[in-house]
Amino acid sequence: MSLILILEQVLNGLQAGVMLFLMAAGLTLIFGVMGLINLAHGSLYMVGAFAAAGVAAATGSFLLALVAALVAAAAAGVVVETVVMRRLYARDHLDQVLATFALILIFSELTRWAFGSFPLYLNPPDWLSGPVTLPGGIRYPVYRLALIGIGLAVGLGLWALTRRTRLGIRIRAGENDREMIAALGVDIGRLYTLVFALGAALAGLAGALVGAIQSVQVGMGEPVLILAFVVIVIGGIGSIRGAFVGALLVGLTDTLGGIFLPELFKLVTDPATATQAGASLSSMSIYILMSLVLIWRPTGLFGAKA
Amino acid sequence: MKGLYVAAALAALATGAAAEVKVGMITTLSGGGAGLGIDVRDGFLLALEQSGRDDIEVIVEDDAQAPDTAVQLADRMIQSDRVQVLTGIVWSNLAMAVVPSAVNQGIFYLSPNAGPSQLAGANCHENYFNVAWQNDNLHEAAGAWANQTGYANSFILAPNYPAGQDALTGYKRFYEGELAGEIYTELGQTDYAAEIAQIRASGADSVFFFLPGGMGISFLKQYADSGVDIPVIGPAFSFDQGILQAVGDAALGVVNTSQWSKDIDNPTNAAFVESFQAEYGRLPSLYASQGFDTANLLISALEVADPSEDPDAFRAALEAADFDSTRGDFEFGPNHHPIQDIYAREVVQEGDVFTNRIIGVALEDRGDAYAEECAM
Amino acid sequence: MSERWVTLAALAALLALPLWALAADEPFTITLATRAAILALAATGLNIALGTGGLVSLGHAAFFGIGGYAMGILASHAQTFAPLSLGPWEVPGTQSMPVIWLVAIAASALAALAIGALSLRTAGVYFIMITLAFGQMFFYFATSWRAYGGEDGLSIWVRNGFPGLNTLVPIQFFGLCFAVLLLAMLLHGRLIRAPFGLALDAARQAPARVLAVGLSPYRLQLAAFVLSGAITGLAGALYADLNRFVSPAMLSWQMSGELIVLVILGGVGRLAGPLIGAGLFVALEHWLGGATEYWHAWLGAILLAIVLFARGGIVGLLTGQGDRRG
Amino acid sequence: MAEPVLSVRGLTKRFGALVASEDVSLDLAPGEIHAVIGPNGAGKSTLIGQVCGTIPPDAGTVRLAGRDVTADGAAARARAGLARTFQVSALAMEQTVLQNAVLGAIGAAGRPWRLWRPALSDRDAVATAEAALTRVGLSDHAASRVADLSHGQRRQLEVAVALTLAPKAFVMDEPMAGLGADGSRGMTALLADLKHEAPILLVEHDMDAVFALADRISVLVQGRVIATGTVAEIRANAEVRAAYLGEDA
Secondary structure, eight states, X not given: OOHHHHHHHHHHHHHHHHHHHXXXXXXXXXXXXXXXXXXXXXXXXXXXHHHXXXXXXXXXXXXXXXXXXXXXXXXXXXXHHXXXXXXXXXXXXXXXXHHHHHHHHHHHHHHHHHHXXXXXXXXXXXXXXXXXXXXTSOEEEHHHHHHHHHHHHHXXXXXXXXXXXXXXXXXXXXHHOHXXXXXXXXXXXXXXXXXXXXXXXXXXXHHHHHHTTSOBOTTTHHHHHHHHHHHHXXXXXXXXXXXXXXXXXXXXXXXXXXHHHHXXXXXXXXXXXXXXXXXXXXXXXXXXXHHHHHHHSTTOSSOOOO | OHHHHHHHHHHHHHHGGGOOEEEEXXXXXXXXXXXXXXXXXXXXHHHHHHHTOOSEEEXXXXXXXXXXXXXHHHHHIIIIIOOSEEEOOOSHHHHHHHHHHHHHTTOEEEESSOOOHHHHXXXXXXXXXXXXXXXXXXXXHHHHHHHXXXXXXXXXXXXSSHHHHXXXXXXXXXXXXXXXXXXXXXXXXXXXXXXXXXXXXXXOXXXXXXXXTHHHHHXXXXXXXXXXXXXXXXXXXXXXXXXXXXXXXXXXTOEEEESOOTTOOSHHHHHHHHHHHHHHSSOOOHHHHHHHHHHHHHHHHHHHOOTTTOHHHHHHHHHHTOXXXXXXXXXXXXTSOEEEEEEEEEEEEETTEEEEXXXXXXXXXXXXXXXXXXXX | OOHHHHHHHHHHHHHHHHHHHHHHTOHXXXXXXXXXXXXXXXXXXXXXXXXXXXXXXXXXXXXXXXXXXXXXXXXXXXXXXXXXXXXXXEEOOOOBHHHHXXXXXXXXXXXXXXXXXXXXXXXXXXXXXXXXXXXXXXXXXXXXXXXXXXXXXXXXXXXXXXXXXXXXXXXXXXXXXXXXXHHHHHHHHHHHHSXXXXXXXXXXXOHHHHHHTTOOHHHHHHHHHHHHHHHHHHHHHHHHHXXXXXXXXXXXXXXXXXXXXXXXXXXTTOSSHHHHHHHHHHHHHHHHHHHOTTHHHHHHHHHHHHHHHOTTHHHHXXXXXXXXXX | OOOOSEEEEEEEEEETTEEEEXXXXXXXXTTOEEEEEOOTTSSHHHHHHHHHTSSOOSEEEEEETTEEOTTSXXXXXXXXXXXXXXXXXXXXXXXXXXXXXXXHHHHHHTOTTOOSSOGGGOHHHHHHHHHHHHHHTOGGGTTSBGGGSOHHHHHHHHHHHXXXXXXXXXXXXXXXXXXXXXXXXXXXXXXXXXXXXXXXXEEOSOHHHHHHHOSEEEEEETTEEEEEEOHHHHHHOHHHHHHHHOOOO
């Protein structure tokens, strides 16, 4: 296996990681500020992808499609927050799990009702398609490079938002002490809606961006949701920094595991068995990673001590 | 399409007790795989409508692609609705859950899609008929086509589950060249960047892949975008009418193998394509053709005998397969699986629509590899 | 209505329905009731961990599936007369339910011991997620385990036998499942009042107190988790026998979610919660599934309404005592 | 003086740069109440944690009835006869008063593994629990849910649960906290009586109660014991006055 190939795979892992980060950041923000477990986060990802596909088909503009994804997911987020989530903040996690599980069912069926059961078409724009040659001779799709760029930019933006703006200060205050910021006269209801909409918009953006190189279909959100949960649990729930590190870890483990585990097995067994055993183990690898992290640090890498 | 179902049900209701034959259709109408089941159902009901028979009651239920739901529906249809014939299942794992126990209870099962190897071989049954293909067939044809094209160094990949493992085995059964690589991907995987990088580095002269549903869409889009220009070949599942539009340009020119295509030149097929489009406003898919053929096979056998009165005669009529298939000649092998030609098709664009065109025959009169194991 | 009466009424209803169906010659209704009884058994297992122990496990499908595979593996070996090789030993398969049940209980208890011992180091959301992770490991393993069908699963031609019964007769198999459910509910009912239940309940509410009276919350919760896993595993074996089929779908996270749904729907920590939840779920699935293609949306709406407006689930609604969880 | 029931030697605990306990040594003799006082942040909670086994010390030993229990966890120390009460009541709020007390008896008897017979039909445990409730004056409320009790009654229940362990020594973390004047008086009388059953290590803010009850007082400042002595000795101690009143030493 050549060094070039390994480098390319690291890039792939990185790209998968930053997209996961978009999902995980919203999830962890919502948990950190409101203490809410939102299983329906994957549905917002799906809403973003479908909105983008719909607008792209109507206008032919990818940028407009991205805007539509952001707006549609944020709007869906606001609706969900004001109608349902609000009543759940004071409940225990169990009620939240059930209610948001119910929301997944509703979102999936409504989308199927509106768009039908066939996958939709959404492609990267021409100006972002095809490969470029990177230094060292790696041929790499421009679109994936763009994804890495967007992911890192959003990460930076979130960091700036939470550290440098009034909203960020309020968000962090909300994480630490809800009564305190209510006492300071901040409209906590509006803050919650805003945070939820922000998380939803990030999920919608991820859905649209990833949808362009994958399949836009009902149910696309759930596998990503599970991965995003793995990410925030590894990183420590509520920590944006943890979500970032966790997302990269999961992205790299998932990508590199699929490549190297079969090779590793080939050292001890015949190739056919090795490919299969390697593939089996690699599909379990991120869960193994997560349980190892939790056994070592029961509240994740950057989580507050229980 | 809902209208048609209601019409069929109403027709059955109107005749009331006169409905002589009850057929249970268990298929996938919700969730990610719903497109396939809807096509099977629509093709099936279209044939029924065209036959003009109002004494066949079809009970259609959604299995949501969950094996235990399918089993439960089968139990209900057998115990409560007292159907004599079951059909409709799209997925091998659901078929394996339902078929063995159903046929052992004396029910006839006509498979419009799934053809797991167990049901073709050691666990074949006199009441089980597969109208589509044995699972390996299209992959075998892909291997044969690779030989005809002169490919000598294939990179092959499929998801890590039984159908995926069968796919690679099927390809290798006919393919005579070298393997540049063999990968099992995760079931439900959506990102293939890592695999594509390996393909690029492998020095292969061809890529064979079996990635049904959304997996195939993702793979093709990403493959096209990666700039790797090694020719790709695969079974029809990823190039079907239902999903081609979602893949778009990325699929253009790809060769895929199928036992059916909308340009197979026979009157039955031409009429089917035209009437399906008129009824549902979309081009029929592979699955729709299989549903259509299944219904016509059923009707042809019902002309001869009633399954509850004379199951042996009904079975014999099914074995005779005396109906006009959209595929032209149609014949059952000793294990009740088709013996048929499998074509190589190419993805082309007709106006705004992406579709397939036959470019040659990959395998002629192909039965399957498991018939010998079947002691029937 | 007092909780005791709710429990008795629910049990009576579950018993009466198939008896009526027998008289009316509606065998499928018996199958539905059997399915409800088995799901109720699985959820009763979960309820011990979730309700009494406060351990929100999103990985109980692992035990359900292990029970199912215990049945599938043993019965498939018996079916083909090929002995099962366990390292140096060769064990024959079996189609005897009691033996299968023992194996299912032992195997799922063992798995619960291992998973619980590691997972109980964490708490709260982390516990939810680590149990999910272990569940997913089993799921992916089963999916690619070719010897036993992988994703396709394992089919059994004939339902396994129980001494003195003909399990192929729907009502007899129902009776068997109902009896097992009754035993499990009896065990749970006794356990809640027994020293173990008292200590476990206290460990959920005030772990520091339990420690201060010389008991280990960790061990109490681990024991509850093992017991819970074993009961859910037994339910898995029965479920596989009902369907004469086992597949990785039994191990999926959606299955774990469904079990939680059953418990919350009925009432967390209530004796009759799982039974009522399972009965309602099976009925909804049956009626809504027949009525509309988009029945999942309606199911979602109903679940949402129950979470938002009926705290304490159906039992809470019936007894007029909202949330027992404080 | 008789052999101490509880003996703490050289306990040291650091959290990063913060020294929570530094070389703390103290004894609890039979029949005495030994009070530990100190300003907020002096390290009293950390000390209790180390004595009871919830916080592992960096150095030092804890001996209970002559046996070294430093390596034991909290549960093991409880079984060895160390009963504690909590500053903030730690009770099963949804259970009844009697059930909470029975839990103590079950723990003391080491019998939590019974799955079948109801806990409340275990006569020994119920007798122990009822005796403890009577002792603290809660027998009328045995069937009440803890969540329905007043704050003062919960403080009493804390002591009752500790009593069910038939302990060799009590460790009480601010039993007077939040009690009114009446409540404090009642609790003071109870503790004065209890010390004959087992000596009490008492951490308390209520100085009236401490001066009324304590046989000995240790003063903890910044993790160190700056003085130990009788009430009179402590009142007179210059260093203590400095720590509390800011007077020059």
